[in-house]
Amino acid sequence: MSSEYTPLLTKVRVAQPRPRYPHAVLRRFCTVALASVLIWFFIAVAASMTFLDDDPHDDPSDGWSWPGCGKRKVDYDQLQRILLDTPTSKHAEEWSRYYTSGPHIAGKNYSQALWTKNKWEEFGIKADIVSYDVYLNYPVDHRLALLEKKKHDDDTSAWKVSYEASLTEDVIEDDPTSSLPDRIPTFHGYSASGNVTGSVVYVNYGTYQDFADLVKANVTLKDKVAIARYGGIFRGLKVKRAQELGMVGVVLYTDPGDDGDVTEEKGEKVYPDGPARQPSSVQRGSTQFLSFAPGDPTTPGYPSKPDAPRQPVDTAIPSIPSIPISYKDALPILKALNGHGPKADDFNQYWTRNMGLGYKGVHYNIGPTPDHVVVNLYNKQDYVTTPLWNVIGVINGTIPDEVIIVGNHRDAWIAGGAGDPNSGSAVMNEMIRSFGEALRQGWKPLRTIVFGSWDGEEYGLIGSTEWVEEYLPWLNHANVAYINIDAGVRGTELRTAAAPLLDHIIHAATAAVPSPNQTIPGQTVHDLWDKRIKTMGSGSDFTAFQDFAGVPSIDIGFNSGPGAAVYHYHSNYDSFHWMEKYGDPGFVYHRTMAQVLGLITAQLADLPIISFRAADYARALDRYVKQVEDKLDAALAPPSASTIEASSLIDDDTYFELRGSTRNTSTATLSSASASSASAETFKTTLRRLHHAVDKLAVPAAQLDKRADELAEELKRDIPWWKWPAKLRLGWQVRKVNTKYKFMERAFLFEEGLDGRPWFKHVVFAPGLWTGYAGAVFPGLVESIDDEDWVNAERWVDIIESRLKNAARRL
Numbered sequence: 180m181s182s183e184y185t186p187l188l189t190k191v192r193v194a195q196p197r198p199r200y201p202h203a204v205l206r207r208f209c210t211v212a213l214a215s216v217l218i219w220f221f222i223a224v225a226a227s228m229t230f231l232d233d234d235p236h237d238d239p240s241d242g243w244s245w246p247g248c249g250k251r252k253v254d255y256d257q258l259q260r261i262l263l264d265t266p267t268s269k270h271a272e273e274w275s276r277y278y279t280s281g282p283h284i285a286g287k288n289y290s291q292a293l294w295t296k297n298k299w300e301e302f303g304i305k306a307d308i309v310s311y312d313v314y315l316n317y318p319v320d321h322r323l324a325l326l327e328k329k330k331h332d333d334d335t336s337a338w339k340v341s342y343e344a345s346l347t348e349d350v351i352e353d354d355p356t357s358s359l360p361d362r363i364p365t366f367h368g369y370s371a372s373g374n375v376t377g378s379v380v381y382v383n384y385g386t387y388q389d390f391a392d393l394v395k396a397n398v399t400l401k402d403k404v405a406i407a408r409y410g411g412i413f414r415g416l417k418v419k420r421a422q423e424l425g426m427v428g429v430v431l432y433t434d435p436g437d438d439g440d441v442t443e444e445k446g447e448k449v450y451p452d453g454p455a456r457q458p459s460s461v462q463r464g465s466t467q468f469l470s471f472a473p474g475d476p477t478t479p480g481y482p483s484k485p486d487a488p489r490q491p492v493d494t495a496i497p498s499i500p501s502i503p504i505s506y507k508d509a510l511p512i513l514k515a516l517n518g519h520g521p522k523a524d525d526f527n528q529y530w531t532r533n534m535g536l537g538y539k540g541v542h543y544n545i546g547p548t549p550d551h552v553v554v555n556l557y558n559k560q561d562y563v564t565t566p567l568w569n570v571i572g573v574i575n576g577t578i579p580d581e582v583i584i585v586g587n588h589r590d591a592w593i594a595g596g597a598g599d600p601n602s603g604s605a606v607m608n609e610m611i612r613s614f615g616e617a618l619r620q621g622w623k624p625l626r627t628i629v630f631g632s633w634d635g636e637e638y639g640l641i642g643s644t645e646w647v648e649e650y651l652p653w654l655n656h657a658n659v660a661y662i663n664i665d666a667g668v669r670g671t672e673l674r675t676a677a678a679p680l681l682d683h684i685i686h687a688a689t690a691a692v693p694s695p696n697q698t699i700p701g702q703t704v705h706d707l708w709d710k711r712i713k714t715m716g717s718g719s720d721f722t723a724f725q726d727f728a729g730v731p732s733i734d735i736g737f738n739s740g741p742g743a744a745v746y747h748y749h750s751n752y753d754s755f756h757w758m759e760k761y762g763d764p765g766f767v768y769h770r771t772m773a774q775v776l777g778l779i780t781a782q783l784a785d786l787p788i789i790s791f792r793a794a795d796y797a798r799a800l801d802r803y804v805k806q807v808e809d810k811l812d813a814a815l816a817p818p819s820a821s822t823i824e825a826s827s828l829i830d831d832d833t834y835f836e837l838r839g840s841t842r843n844t845s846t847a848t849l850s851s852a853s854a855s856s857a858s859a860e861t862f863k864t865t866l867r868r869l870h871h872a873v874d875k876l877a878v879p880a881a882q883l884d885k886r887a888d889e890l891a892e893e894l895k896r897d898i899p900w901w902k903w904p905a906k907l908r909l910g911w912q913v914r915k916v917n918t919k920y921k922f923m924e925r926a927f928l929f930e931e932g933l934d935g936r937p938w939f940k941h942v943v944f945a946p947g948l949w950t951g952y953a954g955a956v957f958p959g960l961v962e963s964i965d966d967e968d969w970v971n972a973e974r975w976v977d978i979i980e981s982r983l984k985n986a987a988r989r990l
């Protein structure tokens with residue numbers, strides 16, 4: 180990340196006025212210049228004219244006019260003002276109330292798509308509905324019961340139901356969303372239908388390493404039903420591993436131990452009376468194998484048009500049934516495990532994280548439960564191929580082949596969704612309304628801006644993925660950046676992830692927006708931000724842009740931090756009432772996020788030089804190579820007691836990255852020592868080549884940034900009209916720099932894709948194979964190290980090195 184950012188507005192205000200040229204002369208010049216230039220140069224010319232406005236009142240870097248002919252009506256400074264002044268909390272609240280007033284699960288609410296399109300058009304932005312025919316499931320029926328075989332006096336025995344799970348969330352009087360007659364049942368997207376019965380095994384978070392520990396301890400998994408806590412890794416991967424190990428079903432529950440201090444146990448009241456988790460709340464969600472490929476599982480890599488050929492789905496979604504339950508429903512099952520098998524704290528330290536031992540009488544035994552204590556899990560899903568609807572809005576810019584895209588999904592697992600995703604939808608609407616206001620005042624954007632309201636994100640990023648797959652050639656040619664907002668507001672703590680090219684834009688935009696928290700007067704969003712920018716993983720709609728199309732992306736939102744009210748993720752209680760009472764009273768953070776999002780978009784779309792920092796990318800790559808080296812060193816070193824002790828202190832990201840690794844920890848250090856560690860040592864030497872390649876990239880990257888800064892300076896200078904060749908040259912140079920920036924991220928795509936998951940084409944960023952949400956850097960290398968496959972690791976060094984060299988050459 181760059182520390183050299185300047186708050187946008189401050190920078191803009193210091194611009195000095197310059198002398199004016201007579202308009203008649205200007206017009207004549209326009210005619211002559213435009214008529215005499217070759218078509219091939221048209222864009223460069225348009226751009227140069229555009230940037231080099233002769234009007235005295237503007238700094239040319241932030242003002243322009245339609246090809247040089249007259250004053251730019253709304254310059255960059257004014258645009259930013261409009262984007263800051265237009266959004267209101269009242270509007271955001273209104274949009275939130277609309278979206279959360281009825282169910283809008285993927286493919287079921289055309290009227291919300293239509294409403295969104297109409298609203299955008301009302302705001303002055305042309306919009307269309309784009310549909311795809313996708314494979315989805317809807318819930319039909321389910322059951323989860325704890326059964327015990329009881330001996331009768333006459334020595335016969337019979338199964339008795341000792342607990343029948345409710346599988347529903349309580350109706351809460353204060354929260355009208357919880358009582359809607361058409362509210363959506365609790366279920367998993369892409370879960371398999373089935374009716375299975377078996378003993379239960381507690382599998383902790385269900386990470387790859389949790390299962391490895393169970394295997395090592397000889398806990399029988401085959402034909403058993405797993406009960407796993409939610410958290411850390413993508414839920415579909417928990418089901419995937421259970422399935423691979425022969426388990427017949429999976430029950431996922433939310434453990435309040437993971438809610439930190441905001442629990443009933445620690446004296447907090449539960450929702451709606453307090454900030455703690457409502458015990459009947461259930462996290463719905465997709466069980467697609469997200470880290471292998473998102474999108475419609477029947478059309479990997481190509482759009483789900485009605486006539487598209489369809490592939491089998493076996494490797495993309497589970498074949499064993501799974502069901503999400505509340506903590507309330509989980510308690511009897513966890514208690515039935517008491518006294519059976521080892522206890523979690525007999526296992527390693529990774530099993531006692533956030534455990535709250537003895538909470539409500541649960542001892543966290545692993546099981547399995549004895550043969551006479553089983554659960555019956557019945558899940559019936561209706562699978563259909565059905566249309567879903569993206570809404571796509573467009574503001575055409577002057578430069579047709581430099582496009583900025585901003586997106587948010589609209590679909591939710593529940594009727595509410597006030598946080599996920601419709602806080603983002605409300606924020607998007609406010610931002611779009613603001614851009615509409617700018618257009619109304621006469622603003623003409625430099626780059627084209629596209630807005631996407633995606634459908635079907637929740638099932639597997641479907642709407643965005645199918646759209647990217649359909650428009651890939653155009654995106655490849657024209658898309659400069661993608662900005663994602665999913666759950667835009669569910670608390671007050673800014674959370675960001677971004678491709679390194681874009682890091683500095685987050686700094687700039689947040690520094691120009693006042694925080695709703697004015698405890699210290701004048702503090703900005705930037706002041707209260709932890710300044711952490713995560714690497715791009717998955718779990719939202721940026722995935723297809725970043726990992727498949729090689730478009731640098733941002734993901735941003737206000738999350739709930741430690742100590743804040745528990746957010747009921749994918750539950751009926753992610754409702755308007757919760758948002759109004761706990762998440763964002765007064766919708767002030769909604770307004771703030773609309774301002775931040777607007778400024779990010781404006782900075783990318785409306786400055787003559789694309790706001791990228793290539794040197795930041797080179798620096799980040801160097802860091803990532805170092806991370807891989809550290810990982811290799813850890814693999815080569817004997818496990819030390821200190822790393823084990825420290826595990827209780829490590830943060831969530833590190834914990835789940837470690838637990839999502841496939842490294843065989845039972846082979847204390849590298850297996851059959853001599854042979855393989857020799858190749859590991861060789862590999863270590865090979866890896867150094869990447870440092871060299873990054874160093875080679877860093878030089879032209881820094882030069883490009885320098886060139887961009889020089890051009891920005893030159894654009895501020897006044898070039899008299901009769902020096903039109905100089906203007907043309909400058910325009911051409913700006914064009915050249917912008918083109919280099921635009922294609923830089925693309926250089927890291929590898930057509931064959933990652934090992935075993937060819938859809939993922941980016942060699943630097945991908946979701947961790949067994950984490951799903953969290954980003955892995957250099958996944959090809961990391962996975963090879965985990966597998967101790969040094970031949971493949973060498974192959975990945977070659978692949979990455981060639982991308983780095985190619986990127987350096989292109990710069």
Ligand SMILES: *[C@@H]1O[C@H](CO)[C@@H](O)[C@H](O)[C@H]1NC(C)=O
Nearest residue numbers: 277278279280281282288291
């Ligand atoms: C679609 O959403 C709107 C607004 O949230 C809601 O009023 C309507 O009932 C929903 N329609 C369906 C078919 O669920």
Ligand SMILES: *[C@@H]1O[C@H](CO)[C@@H](O)[C@H](O)[C@H]1NC(C)=O
Nearest residue numbers: 304305306573574575576579
């Ligand atoms: C934008 O430009 C394209 C291509 O020139 C055109 O087809 C489209 O109608 C324009 N859209 C708007 C909203 O003006």
Ligand SMILES: *[C@@H]1O[C@H](CO)[C@@H](O)[C@H](O)[C@H]1NC(C)=O
Nearest residue numbers: 320322373374375376555557
């Ligand atoms: C599930 O299977 C059991 C037998 O294994 C049967 O008794 C029960 O009726 C089945 N449940 C449903 C809903 O079909």
Ligand SMILES: *[C@@H]1O[C@H](CO)[C@@H](O)[C@H](O)[C@H]1NC(C)=O
Nearest residue numbers: 392393394395396397398521
């Ligand atoms: C697991 O079983 C194997 C073979 O049956 C045995 O060698 C090993 O000691 C057992 N491990 C544990 C932790 O019980």
Ligand SMILES: *[C@@H]1O[C@H](CO)[C@@H](O)[C@H](O)[C@H]1NC(C)=O
Nearest residue numbers: 671672696697698699702707
């Ligand atoms: C508000 O700002 C103050 C001062 O910077 C800070 O200490 C406090 O944690 C902030 N509160 C919230 C809810 O962000």
Ligand SMILES: *[C@@H]1O[C@H](CO)[C@@H](O)[C@H](O)[C@H]1NC(C)=O
Nearest residue numbers: 391394843844845846850851
């Ligand atoms: C881990 O390594 C041990 C010893 O080499 C081997 O027996 C075991 O099968 C391996 N486990 C996995 C999951 O690869």
Ligand SMILES: [Zn+2]
Nearest residue numbers: 599600665666
């Ligand atoms: Zn979401």
